[in-house]
Each structure stands twice: as C-alpha cells, then as structure tokens.
Amino acid sequence: MRRVISLATHAERAFSSRVSALQKPTPSTSSSVPDRATLEKGTVQPTVLKPFVSASLQHEDLFNFEKLVHVDEMFKARIHYGHKVGTVNNNMKWALYGERLGVCLFDLDITKQYLVRALNFVAHVSMRGGMILFVTSNRDTMFDVEKAAEEVGQYSHVRKWQSGTLTNTRQLLGASVRLPDAVCFLSTLTSLGENHPAIIEAAKMAIPTIGVVDSNSDPAYLTYLVPANDDTPQSTEYLLRMFKEAVRRGQDERKLAVQDATSSSSSAVSDTRRELWRKPDSPFVKTPQAWVSSLETIEDEKLGLVDLHPDIFRATPRIDILHRNLTWQSVYRNVQMTKMLTKAEMPGGGRKPWPQKKTGRAHVGSIRAPQFIRGGFANGVRGPRTWFYMLPDAVRIQGLCVALTLKHAQDDLHIVDNIQNLQNEDPKYWIDLCEARNYGYSVLFVDDNDELTGGLAEAQQALPWLNVMPVYGLNCFSLIKYDTVVLTRSALDKIEERLLTHIHRAGPLNKKYKYMDMKEKILQEAEAEEDPLMPPVV
Incomplete structure (x- = not known):
C-alpha cells in the first residue's frame, strides 16, 4: 500500500496549472477515470495509463x-x-x-x-x-x-x-x-x-x-x-x-501552489476544525484533514476543512488485521446443510444379500454398506455445519481503523455536509457527479440515520453500484468492497465517538475483564484492617 498525502484540491489544481506550460499536451479522454479494459491493459503496458496521470507527474524533470x-x-x-x-x-x-x-x-x-x-x-x-x-x-x-x-x-x-x-x-x-x-x-x-x-x-x-x-x-x-x-x-x-x-x-x-489556490478561490472556504478527544500529544503525530464538500452540485464545491482523529485515520496499516476481519466476515455466517446418510439411515438393505460362508465372496451384511452403489457413506458430511466464531473486540476495532486509514490515505474517503433531503433525483445527475469527482465504479454513502429521504434515495434504486449504509452497519468488508466511501459530518462524529470510546476505555477489551473502579476496590479491602484509612499494599 502506497502511502498518499492528502492535499487540498485547490492547491493541486493550482500546481497543475503552473506546470501546464511545461507539459506536452496529452490526448483528451471522455472520462478522467480509466475503464476496466484500460486498467487490465495497463498492468501489461503502463503507457496506456499516461493520459490519466496528472501533468505534474508526467514531466520527467x-x-x-x-x-x-x-x-x-x-x-x-x-x-x-x-x-x-x-x-x-x-x-x-x-x-x-x-x-x-x-x-x-x-x-x-x-x-x-x-x-x-x-x-x-x-x-x-x-x-x-x-x-x-x-x-x-x-x-x-x-x-x-x-x-x-x-x-x-x-x-x-x-x-x-x-x-x-x-x-x-x-x-x-x-x-x-x-x-x-x-x-x-x-x-x-x-x-x-x-x-x-x-x-x-x-x-x-x-x-x-x-x-x-x-x-x-x-x-x-x-x-x-x-x-x-x-x-x-x-x-x-x-x-x-x-x-x-x-x-x-x-x-x-x-508554498506557491497554496498561494495561487488561496488567491484564485472564488468562494470563501470556512475552517471547520474541531477539538479532538484524547488527541495524542506526540510531536511526531500529524493531524490528518479532509475537505467537506456538498452534493448539491456536480462539481466538487468545498465548504471547509475538518480535522480527523489520528488514532482512527492514521492507524498503523496492519494488513494482517484487516485480512482477519475480512476472513471472519466471509465465513462466520456460512452454514453447510448437506447431510450424507450412513448405512443405517439408507432405506432398504435389511436382508443379508448372501450367506456368510462357502460362497467365495466377501462377508457382507447389507447392500447399503459403503462399498456398494447406492450405499451409505462411512465418513460423510453431517450437516448442518457452521463456521461461526467471533473475533475479539480489539481486533475488530483495529480492523475498522486500518480500513478507514487506508481509504483516507488513498484519497478514497470523502466528507460531505448532508445526504438527506437532496433535491435532484435523476440517476444521470449522480452518474455525472461520481465521474466528475473520480468516485470510481462503486460508492458507499454512510450516514448516522438509518432512514434516507430525498433525491439520493430515489436515485439509489436505479443505480445498483451506489449504496447507503447507517453508521451501526459499517464494517471492514464494505469499506474495502466499494471504491469510494462518502461520510457525512454527523456520521464522522458518530464513528469517532464510538471507536474512541472502545479504544480508550478502562481495562482490556476482553469481555471477561469488565470495567471496575480499582481505587474503590482497594479502599474497600482496608475496612477489615486495624487502620482503615491506610490501604493495603498491592
């Protein structure tokens, strides 16, 4: 996983405009996102992806x-x-x-x-x-x-x-x-x-x-x-x-690109920074940021910047933890209903087919023995069988943090102000919006409300690659499955609140060690001693 630095879009556009004079013209494309055939061809011949690379990266020197x-x-x-x-x-x-x-x-x-x-x-x-x-x-x-x-x-x-x-x-x-x-x-x-x-x-x-x-x-x-x-x-x-x-x-x-972006921005961009709960005080931890945009227009209209908690959106990219979560979600609901019958459960075969001795044939007690055609199974599958197990809470929480970190680092996580009661319900509008913002082939919208109303709800029924999910349904499999994840501001607050509560709660995350006030417990142990004001040494 290549680490990508999140940058302001205005600064990127300003920098691209500064180097456009140095860059040779590239063939125009109908879409800024390559189709699947082009991506498959690009794995063998990378030069076909050159028109989709930004101008600043194409310049050799x-x-x-x-x-x-x-x-x-x-x-x-x-x-x-x-x-x-x-x-x-x-x-x-x-x-x-x-x-x-x-x-x-x-x-x-x-x-x-x-x-x-x-x-x-x-x-x-x-x-x-x-x-x-x-x-x-x-x-x-x-x-x-x-x-x-x-x-x-x-x-x-x-x-x-x-x-x-x-x-x-x-x-x-x-x-x-x-x-x-x-x-x-x-x-x-x-x-x-x-x-x-x-x-x-x-x-x-x-x-x-x-x-x-x-x-x-x-x-x-x-x-x-x-x-x-x-x-x-x-x-x-x-x-x-x-x-x-x-x-x-x-x-x-x-610095020049930021100055150009600041001077050329037509609309005033507000600063929506917020106080982060239990933010690490280490000088080596940098607070990640993301743009807050609106879905009212096809173009990506920026409303401001929002700070993201580094414990969630700058977690260590543990691919093994993410793999454990994806494997668990893939198998824990599977149930095998196949039941292979034994010799005793097969119908018929109650009579001994031939005498025990003096026939020159093997000793057989029933034609439903495993060696016969239409016989029972000796060690067959005895369903229903389940692969259910539960991952520890710590692994599941860390898997969500790793998935969110990867999405944000790859610029596949976006923040919007609201997805409720949007006016435009035309599917063509949402297709153009996703293409203009490079959302990819599949998009997942996450909101804190489990009921969606407005134009997005109507358009989502005609677009199977566009899905909506509440915060309590967020999981690692869905975050990796969809190319782009779009969070609302309220969903972002709810996700950080729930994850940080579990990350920083007292005691281990194992359920058998429940929270208890250790100070009160130690003080109560001194009640039966000679000096109740002096707690015992533990």
Missing part, C-alpha cells in the same frame, strides 16, 4: 535538476570511486565504467541520470507535504546527515536500527505514529556488510526508498537507487547538498 547536477562536480566530490574489484556485487556491474589500480569506477553519466530521477522524486514528495526520513549507518557521516535533515525540517535515523520500527510502530511507540512517506539511505550497508534492515521493513510497508548504492552493495528492494560512493565525507556532503536542494525546491513550489 519538473524541478530542472539537469542543470543542477554536473559531472565535473561529481568527479571532484569523488562520487566515481567504488570498492575493490574483488568485492563488486554482480547486480552493480551495469553502473561501472571500469577499474583502475584494482578499484572500481562508476560511470558518472549513469550516476547523473539516476541521481536526477531520485532528486525529482524527493522534490515531488516534499511538494506534497510528505515526510522524508534520512538513514545512514556510517559513523563518519552520521552527524552531517542529522544536521542536513534538521535544516530542511525532515527527520533522520543514524543510530542502531531497532527491528520493527516501521512494521510494528504501535507496539514500540504506543501510539498511532505517522510513517515516513519516503526513506533516503545515504548508505545501504551496515557495519557488518549486510543490507540495512530498514530497507526490508520499508518494502513491507510499501514505503518508497532512495538509496546511494556502492559497488559492493545490493540494490534489491530499493525504489530509486543512485550508484555512487557512499563512504567518503566528500561524496556524502555533495549528495546531502543535492537532497537538501530537492527538498527546498519542493517546499517552495508547495
């Missing part, structure tokens, strides 16, 4: 890094030096120019090409407000990496990597912590010569990675690799300077 990176500067920074010929990794031979005095030399033309690509990716992540984590295990450059990350407002990790830092953050840190949107490795090998464990963890969590790969390193599992020298302070200083410039260019472009 949007931030003009070709003029920033020079081969002579890389040569002076000793980027071309590798390790000894005997230690070269077979997967890095393609990036080598040759060898001199037994030392491998990188082809700086290839290094420049891959470095420009990595810098553009870092700038895109920074432009979208992403979090970048700089990682190194080289003791000679660890302080430079920390200082560089701090200068651009990003994060760094230069100490010993604790296993599960990315894959088990909730258990290690005790709160819903936002994972980085990209991890940049200034050295991909540990002091033991093995691949950095954070590379595997980032790959498991679908976090894109940038890695400076030396001649003795393995580029496996890296998203963007830069073949270069990762040992000397000169090369690391040059690479850090390039990455800092990429982050700054992305941040500057983001």
Whole structure:
C-alpha cells in the first residue's frame, strides 16, 4: 500500500496549472477515470495509463535538476570511486565504467541520470507535504546527515536500527505514529556488510526508498537507487547538498501552489476544525484533514476543512488485521446443510444379500454398506455445519481503523455536509457527479440515520453500484468492497465517538475483564484492617 498525502484540491489544481506550460499536451479522454479494459491493459503496458496521470507527474524533470547536477562536480566530490574489484556485487556491474589500480569506477553519466530521477522524486514528495526520513549507518557521516535533515525540517535515523520500527510502530511507540512517506539511505550497508534492515521493513510497508548504492552493495528492494560512493565525507556532503536542494525546491513550489489556490478561490472556504478527544500529544503525530464538500452540485464545491482523529485515520496499516476481519466476515455466517446418510439411515438393505460362508465372496451384511452403489457413506458430511466464531473486540476495532486509514490515505474517503433531503433525483445527475469527482465504479454513502429521504434515495434504486449504509452497519468488508466511501459530518462524529470510546476505555477489551473502579476496590479491602484509612499494599 502506497502511502498518499492528502492535499487540498485547490492547491493541486493550482500546481497543475503552473506546470501546464511545461507539459506536452496529452490526448483528451471522455472520462478522467480509466475503464476496466484500460486498467487490465495497463498492468501489461503502463503507457496506456499516461493520459490519466496528472501533468505534474508526467514531466520527467519538473524541478530542472539537469542543470543542477554536473559531472565535473561529481568527479571532484569523488562520487566515481567504488570498492575493490574483488568485492563488486554482480547486480552493480551495469553502473561501472571500469577499474583502475584494482578499484572500481562508476560511470558518472549513469550516476547523473539516476541521481536526477531520485532528486525529482524527493522534490515531488516534499511538494506534497510528505515526510522524508534520512538513514545512514556510517559513523563518519552520521552527524552531517542529522544536521542536513534538521535544516530542511525532515527527520533522520543514524543510530542502531531497532527491528520493527516501521512494521510494528504501535507496539514500540504506543501510539498511532505517522510513517515516513519516503526513506533516503545515504548508505545501504551496515557495519557488518549486510543490507540495512530498514530497507526490508520499508518494502513491507510499501514505503518508497532512495538509496546511494556502492559497488559492493545490493540494490534489491530499493525504489530509486543512485550508484555512487557512499563512504567518503566528500561524496556524502555533495549528495546531502543535492537532497537538501530537492527538498527546498519542493517546499517552495508547495508554498506557491497554496498561494495561487488561496488567491484564485472564488468562494470563501470556512475552517471547520474541531477539538479532538484524547488527541495524542506526540510531536511526531500529524493531524490528518479532509475537505467537506456538498452534493448539491456536480462539481466538487468545498465548504471547509475538518480535522480527523489520528488514532482512527492514521492507524498503523496492519494488513494482517484487516485480512482477519475480512476472513471472519466471509465465513462466520456460512452454514453447510448437506447431510450424507450412513448405512443405517439408507432405506432398504435389511436382508443379508448372501450367506456368510462357502460362497467365495466377501462377508457382507447389507447392500447399503459403503462399498456398494447406492450405499451409505462411512465418513460423510453431517450437516448442518457452521463456521461461526467471533473475533475479539480489539481486533475488530483495529480492523475498522486500518480500513478507514487506508481509504483516507488513498484519497478514497470523502466528507460531505448532508445526504438527506437532496433535491435532484435523476440517476444521470449522480452518474455525472461520481465521474466528475473520480468516485470510481462503486460508492458507499454512510450516514448516522438509518432512514434516507430525498433525491439520493430515489436515485439509489436505479443505480445498483451506489449504496447507503447507517453508521451501526459499517464494517471492514464494505469499506474495502466499494471504491469510494462518502461520510457525512454527523456520521464522522458518530464513528469517532464510538471507536474512541472502545479504544480508550478502562481495562482490556476482553469481555471477561469488565470495567471496575480499582481505587474503590482497594479502599474497600482496608475496612477489615486495624487502620482503615491506610490501604493495603498491592
């Protein structure tokens, strides 16, 4: 699951308009969403999906890094030096120019090409407000990496990597912590010569990675690799300077896009922030936001921003927990009614077919024995059989939080002000609305009321891919089944209230441990002692 940063739509449109002059015209399409045939073809030939990608992502060098990176500067920074010929990794031979005095030399033309690509990716992540984590295990450059990350407002990790830092953050840190949107490795090998464990963890969590790969390193599992020298302070200083410039260019472009969106917005957008109950106080937890829009018009009219609780909409993306919920919902209602009859239950066969002895045939007591045609079954299915079981409350609640987090991170969760008593009941209106807002092939509307009136109720009967559900029916299977989930403001408040009540209630979520006032219980235990005012030591 690729993590996506939620951005204001006005800012995205403003940024796309800023780069439209740099982007070549793309063929026009009748819909902004590809059909199923195009998606199936895109899995084999990705170029067919190019018309559906935003203009800013199609530009190969949007931030003009070709003029920033020079081969002579890389040569002076000793980027071309590798390790000894005997230690070269077979997967890095393609990036080598040759060898001199037994030392491998990188082809700086290839290094420049891959470095420009990595810098553009870092700038895109920074432009979208992403979090970048700089990682190194080289003791000679660890302080430079920390200082560089701090200068651009990003994060760094230069100490010993604790296993599960990315894959088990909730258990290690005790709160819903936002994972980085990209991890940049200034050295991909540990002091033991093995691949950095954070590379595997980032790959498991679908976090894109940038890695400076030396001649003795393995580029496996890296998203963007830069073949270069990762040992000397000169090369690391040059690479850090390039990455800092990429982050700054992305941040500057983001500021310009926000200013353009603010100045060009025709309607005044109100700020609908609210106080979140038991919001984590950690500086590493960022409060997610979502636009509140209206369904009165086909175009996505923004009414304001609303804060989302990080414990629900920034939960750790535990795919295993989500899989347990989906499996449970798929099988717990199944009942097998098949009942295969035994020999005693089959009709007929009461007479012994032939004598017990002196016939040369096997001893048989009934023609309804399992070895005969139309005989009974020895170990058949004895229905009705059920696969019913109940998941623990903690797993079900965490599964809902994971599903909501994934939907919001993938920009498939939207907030509207109201779905009751809407005027337009024409199905064509709702089809155009879903296409204009990129809702996809199926949409689920969630409201706190279980009775729906108005235009949406009439149109929903003619559109089977559009469904409405109350809050008390929300489940993981429905959240994953539908391409887009639309919540009303009242449904959002009710969902957060119910989930947070169970997440933060006293005692474990196991039902056999019910809530009790432990302070009162301890004080009552002192009544039979000599000094009732002094509670016993527990």
